[in-house]
Amino acid sequence: MPRRLEKNRRLHRELAESQGKVRLMDENVIEPTMTLNIEADRIIRFARWMIQGLHAHHWEPVPKGTWVGAGVLAPAGQKFQLELMHMGGLRLRGDIGDSLFSYAALRSMERPYISAWWLRLSGGVMLGGDPNAPDFVSRDIFGLVGPNPIPELFPDSP
Numbered sequence: 001m002p003r004r005l006e007k008n009r010r011l012h013r014e015l016a017e018s019q020g021k022v023r024l025m026d027e028n029v030i031e032p033t034m035t036l037n038i039e040a041d042r043i044i045r046f047a048r049w050m051i052q053g054l055h056a057h058h059w060e061p062v063p064k065g066t067w068v069g070a071g072v073l074a075p076a077g078q079k080f081q082l083e084l085m086h087m088g089g090l091r092l093r094g095d096i097g098d099s100l101f102s103y104a105a106l107r108s109m110e111r112p113y114i115s116a117w118w119l120r121l122s123g124g125v126m127l128g129g130d131p132n133a134p135d136f137v138s139r140d141i142f143g144l145v146g147p148n149p150i151p152e153l154f155p156d157s158p
Contacts, residue, residue, distance in 0.1 A: 069154030
């Protein structure tokens with residue numbers, strides 16, 4: 001990230017100006033931590049882009065016209081996604097940059113363009129700030145690749 005910020009002074013300035021502090025309970029310990037305001041749609045676009053790239057890298061390119069959804073899911077959505085990822089299929093796990101970006105996926109054996117994804121950024125950066133769920137934070141981003149959108153899980157994915 002430092003190299004990216006060196007090249008993009010505007011982004012560096014925006015992040016620095018948005019910096020704040022909160023106290024966060026993690027594993028029954030309250031710790032002060034830094035916050036940054038990052039536009040959610042940027043994280044979602046990045047996650048969808050990574051899912052498509054990883055799908056192509058490990059298996060095959062995502063066919064044109066296939067839906068790719070991603071997002072931070074509330075607890076009920078996380079439960080559904082994790083149950084989905086425990087079904088049968090071809091599994092993989094990966095890590096890029098010593099936990100800078102970790103991922104796991106499950107691909108359907110019957111329809112290889114269908115897959116479920118779990119992503120974690122920067123060793124588990126906490127994501128939150130949804131005005132509809134102000135107390136909810138998560139380290140996990142989930143994604144699905146398939147023939148049809150699932151707006152109940154990923155309403156903002158095209």
